[in-house]
Amino acid sequence: MTGSHEHDYQRRVEEATGEFLPGTSIEIFSDGRGESPPAYALFDFDGTLSLVREGWVDVMVPMMVEILQQAPTAESADELAAICREFVDELTGKQTIYQMMRLAEEVRQRGGRAAEPLEYKRLYHERLMERIEGRRDRLRSGEAEVESMLVPGALEMLQGLADRGVSLYLASGTDEAYVREEAELLKIDRFFGPHIYGAVDDFRSFSKQMVIERLLDHNEVDASRLVGFGDGYVEIDNVKTSGGLAVGVATDESARNGRTDAWKRDRLVGVGADVIVPDFGETAALLNWMWDE
Numbered sequence: 001m002t003g004s005h006e007h008d009y010q011r012r013v014e015e016a017t018g019e020f021l022p023g024t025s026i027e028i029f030s031d032g033r034g035e036s037p038p039a040y041a042l043f044d045f046d047g048t049l050s051l052v053r054e055g056w057v058d059v060m061v062p063m064m065v066e067i068l069q070q071a072p073t074a075e076s077a078d079e080l081a082a083i084c085r086e087f088v089d090e091l092t093g094k095q096t097i098y099q100m101m102r103l104a105e106e107v108r109q110r111g112g113r114a115a116e117p118l119e120y121k122r123l124y125h126e127r128l129m130e131r132i133e134g135r136r137d138r139l140r141s142g143e144a145e146v147e148s149m150l151v152p153g154a155l156e157m158l159q160g161l162a163d164r165g166v167s168l169y170l171a172s173g174t175d176e177a178y179v180r181e182e183a184e185l186l187k188i189d190r191f192f193g194p195h196i197y198g199a200v201d202d203f204r205s206f207s208k209q210m211v212i213e214r215l216l217d218h219n220e221v222d223a224s225r226l227v228g229f230g231d232g233y234v235e236i237d238n239v240k241t242s243g244g245l246a247v248g249v250a251t252d253e254s255a256r257n258g259r260t261d262a263w264k265r266d267r268l269v270g271v272g273a274d275v276i277v278p279d280f281g282e283t284a285a286l287l288n289w290m291w292d293e
Helices: 059-068 077-091 096-109 117-141 154-163 177-183 208-219 233-243 262-270 283-290
Strands: 042-044 167-175 196-199 226-230 244-247 276-279
Touching: 042 208, 042 283, 059 117, 059 167, 077 096, 077 117, 077 262, 096 167, 154 244, 154 283, 167 177, 167 208, 208 233, 208 276, 226 233, 226 276, 233 244, 233 262, 244 262, 262 283
Parallel strands: 042 167, 042 226, 167 196, 226 244, 244 276
Antiparallel strands: none
């Protein structure tokens, strides 16, 4: 299988001007629709559907700064935070292990003795769980409404696609065990059935590109029948280069205000997103466009 590994962000579209569907916040950059409507849909998880892990960067970067400060030639905390934020942003969308591999490289560059990337990843997960366990508990107990921890309109989009006979797949850079658990807590696992995929310790045995290739090969379907939704560059790049329709989801995760996050938008447009939406609040209009209705 070729092209199965995740590549670093490479901007392919320098400048692009989209056109809004009349009366909506749906921005069309290119008409990537095939002759027939989608039969398969691939979704990213965190930031595209789930907001359970919103704020994860505020856990990862401080942890990395702490680790780098222990190296013999470390910069100031502020300088390290800026460095870490830059490469964390650069690698967002890939499996978490890639950010930890970069952390290990940064430790060695400063004369430190780096731990294994998996060890850094487990430490990060421990700290992230401390931050989000309350959210997960509120979902388990029913104290929190599911919709409060989903990208606005996500349920309507999933249901709308399912009602049109589209087969749904979920692929995440987060560990598969967590993805399955949190999809169940959010009550969206039912839309995907067995087709929920996430990172594993042997990172070479999983990538979003692999999921796409297996989906197309197993179902013997042309890529023009695939639509992909994501807020990370990896899935948008993979779907677009495979020949599918790529919908970038540029949600302001903390505000959930229906406005487009400018940084996400620019990043997703840069790898060739056909469409940018701020969330799924205008599901009916997007589905009507996708089905040319």
